[in-house]
Amino acid sequence: MPTHVAVDAMGGDHAPDAVVEGALRALQRPESDLQLTLYGPEDRVQAALQAHDVPANVPLAVHHAPDVIAMEDAPASAVKTKRQSSVHLGLQAHRTGQADAFISAGNTGAVMAASMFILGRISGLERPSIVSFFPTLQGDFSIVIDVGTNVDCKPAHLHQFARMGTIYARHVMQIDEPSVGLINIGEEPGKGNEQVKVAYPLLDGDDALNFIGNVEGGDLLHHAADVLICDGFMGNVLLKFGESMTTVLSTMTKQEMQRQGLSNEEQQLVAGVLGNVQKGFDHENRGGAPLIGVNGSVFIGHGRSSARAVEQGIHSVADLATRNLVPVLEDAFAAE
Template sequence: MNIGIDMMGGDFAPLEAVKGILLYLSNNNTAVNLYCIGDESLIQPLIKEYEVSSPNLHFVHAPETIGYHEHPTKALKEKQQSSIAIGFHLLASGKIDAFISAGNTGAMLVGAMFSIKAIEGVNRPTIATVIPKVNGSTGVLLDVGLNADCKPELLNQFAILGSLYAEHILGINHPSVGLVNVGEEEGKGNILAQATYPLLKENKQINFIGNIEGRDFFNDKANVMVCDGFTGNIVLKMAESFYDLAKERGLANDEYLSRFHYENYGGTPVLGVAKPVIIGHGISSAKAFSNMVSLAEKMICSNICIKMAASFQFT
């Protein structure tokens, strides 16, 4: 199992990436090969300082870095020696099995869709986020920003992708699917919601339970919550703010509210592409990097991308 890590991505790179690898190695005994992709002149001194040592640690020199404000497509084309470009080259050529980065989100999405490409039958890949439930379980919300404008067919595909992710990564048996809407009754909502409902209702690959409302995000009504990326991103950013508010009010250690901290989940998977790609938060900490590696490992072990490809063979 070979996992590539963009060491130069993130506000605190490469320091937090190095510390994240140390944390991962200290907590895991599995023989995962970690390929550290980045500027070795910056990485190696930190590796020595923090005494990170493992026979499974490999280094791939990447002298260039794609900044946050660079145009994704242009930067990937012009900076072939950047950590993100090299990472996708290694993934596309089969030298690594998964790639993670907390760098330029646009460049990661462009790389995922054009270097790795979508699974045959998937019209548009999607990005998902984990939502902590009050009962201690977790749900998945998608799309959360990749597809701001959607057609009903896209939401129908997101439901399949989200269900497979919930089952094989979150460990939820026969996950229930809810359509995010402004009311529970069939026929409610805008044009997109009204047109999507019958598609989900007829989809034999999912366990569709109908519409869900905003108040249902954190209860156990639906394990998979489907919406367009515009709506999903607003919900995601609001949910992320819960932990900051809890921290300000001295509730950061609350058993439930603490689960809203982004670092607990590491990163956001791109679902619907042929190989595991995980995008981290720009402010990713060591714990977030460690959890991103763990998520990549779980995605590889579960063959989730192969299972997704199989589910679209007859759609």
């Protein structure tokens, strides 16, 4: 049985063109076992499809969704007033089991709010959360949770993030005993603000966690832990700061090469090395971030998603759908 992914064709700055192209590319991958439905205004989605030679037998459908949620729409009102949007109808298809997963690169707040509203939270789990991936010197990733979903967090929320992250790392990333670190300003247990000082013993006292203690800012890229915990305010600023660093360093490098008067050949050599290093930091590698804690498999893409990012995101969310994360989370949080 192919995995059926509902795709928000209107999500992202380059929608619907980049989404439609990404969907077609996802279906063309040799290992692909997918069935896709594109949600959006039928005329616009079909127009975008016209630009491509779509083989007749390709497992791709279009589902008409007349409402469009804009990037600048307020999430709560968009969820209430635009019930015929691609986000609503795609999520509803997922809720009723017609689709196995849903992906959107649209308005993050609206996709989150609609996911909570339509799919519902996992019982006992207070704050569904977007998981992000930080590359490490070791060539792999640490996951960071939360990165913007929950900006005001109580220590108990950080504890739940640690449990969600551990389950995600074990079941999706296949890490046996995922280590958990608490982002902090020092390594010693007593360090930090009130929030993390209270969270520390909660994490430390939970036998279900492989808690390794505090992790300082300088160690975030050294794979200090498989799962790094912070509130969404910190996580969002860190994530965007880190993404920008590679761009900034690349621009600074170009300036420096001109200052040194390097030849074109020499500049290409340097750019070739740096370009490969930067690829590790590229948000498109995974095509988006999973939203963990709702009753379903949801990926939220970057607003700037290209066709390549959409292609990758569709495969990532299809993979997530096969991991059966929801029942594991339900069991873990049932006692709350």
